Amino acid sequence: MRKLLWLFLVFVPTLSFALQISSLTANPVFLLKGDTVNLSISASPSSMIVKSSLALYDSSANATYVLYNAQISGNNYSWPYYVGDSSNYRAQAIFSTSAGTVYSNTATFTTNIPAASVQSTIVTIPFISNVMSSYSVNVKNIGSQTLYFTTESSPTGLSISPEEGQIFSGESTSISLSFTGFFLPGKNYTLDAILKSNDPRTNMSTYLLGRFLVGPDGLEITPVELSNTKVGVGSDITAYFSILYSDVTVSYVYAIWATPNNTYTFNLPLSGNNFSTNINTTMAGTYTFSKIIVGYTYNGQNLQMVLSPNINVSVYDVPNSMNLTLINGTQKVAAVISSSSTPTLYAFDNSVNTQIPVVKVGQTWTGTYTYANTPGQVTITSSFQGTQTVISKTFSRYMVQGNQNLYFSDGWITIPSSAFPNPALVAFYSENFNPSSYYTGYSTFNQISDSISLVSTITPASSFDYTLYFNTESVNGLLGNVKVYSENKGNWYLSSIIPNVTIQMANFYAKTGTYALGLNTQIEAGQIPSIDSFVAVPAKLIGNGNVQFFLTVDEDCYYQIYIYDLRGRIVGYQKGTALKINNNLVYTLNSAQLSNGLYTAVIGIGNSPNGFSQSKSIPFVVVK
Structure with missing residues (x-):
């Protein structure tokens, strides 16, 4: 190959020559540095050709090279060329004959490309x-x-x-x-x-x-529907959704509500594919139906799906009010409404929507609804003429040992029984308690860590027993770990009260005061705990918010959790104890100070505070 100055070569028609040539082609036209391009042409009759060559211009080097030694097969001529640079190229075949010189068209190819x-x-x-x-x-x-x-x-x-x-x-x-x-x-x-x-x-x-x-195999949560997205204080908000699945076993369904001052987790009964959860509004602000957590088993693995609907409901202060009361000895409920404007009252009873006539006496309106003796929810909704105010109240019907029990979402238990539909109940009653009598007083709570104030209106208070009723599913079968704490001048102490825990109740005797229930870990030195699951929710956080980390272990244990960024820097840390329950919330990480990227959470567990027998890491992503 000889290096020549590039000459402006002009395609010369071949009509005046007996030599006939085809178009010169480059294959491929686009290639990478280090690849080989093949430049080919056909010429006939080949017997006329004295010499063949290829002129090749490299734009980045601003130089022309001449290639000889073509590969010849019959009338076909080709020049393979190894491209060692990123550049644009032009090529022209040259044939010398006894009658003169014949030039081909100009073929182009390039390695100056994105790839x-x-x-x-x-x-x-x-x-x-x-x-x-x-x-x-x-x-x-x-x-x-x-x-x-x-x-x-x-x-x-x-x-x-x-x-x-x-x-x-x-x-x-x-x-x-x-x-x-x-x-x-x-x-x-x-x-x-x-x-x-x-x-x-x-x-x-x-x-x-x-x-x-x-x-x-699969598991699907249908889109969530809310009963209302704008209601007045005192109303109920109900969320409806369905879970469809095949070849998996659903073990639990949690619904999480965020209120202006707290977060509540409800364990929903596993009955069919349709689910609902409701919460009573006690103050103005934004209420959010934030998460649905479904635990399920697939091929022997304990797995979890977390859906984050994050549907907001605006709750506003209203001058109107509505209360529901039962009419003793009947299956009727009376809605008593205080309002200066005319209310329109509806009952939503399973699939039946019924308007309830109202009667006005002064500023009070009353409507009566007869409910069916079947399980399910009944929602009474009142709207008011000339305003956007909506008040909604919900109660649930439960069949317990052949008797119907009603539970009002704002805390009113109407028909007493030895089993209650709400997650937990503290009630005190006279010493002559029997299932058919009404309770003298009670206090409800939704989470095992909530406090309970017991204030007796009847003296002496010592003549009353206090009973804790549980829905066993809501506490994951941990009744054996329930402890009672008492409050004294703002500080909490483990009480000397030892609850007598049975399948659905824990009795203790105490005077008026404020108490709380807690779960006490039982970590044994000889036990080696194992991690059943460790998940980040959500695994991909878009914008600012919280990433929560849930740990499931087979024994009570100590844990330490570290959060690392891609540079190996620690951006979060927590230590504590975990219980043998599903999904201990071990850490909440706020992303406000984090940048975009992939992060890693590493957790270690063991039977001593600083010795770990197992660890696990999971990735999660923050996108802003």
């Missing part, structure tokens, strides 16, 4: 869960020009981040793939994460980032 290199992944998922780990795919620009790309899910159902971007020459970026949707169980789905770019190479503009093969 993507993708490490794709294929994942088989036998169940659907939105707390599964995100998958990362690395994309590198191995070309010499900037690579521009967009991403998409085919079909929809994947969250791909970022959705678009650019990668400079020699650099790479990580693309995160995770689920955004749920799919009907019992079917197979193929979800592809696609990257489209300006890579000009043949069949190289579209890449498969990842393929997710989902099914056929």
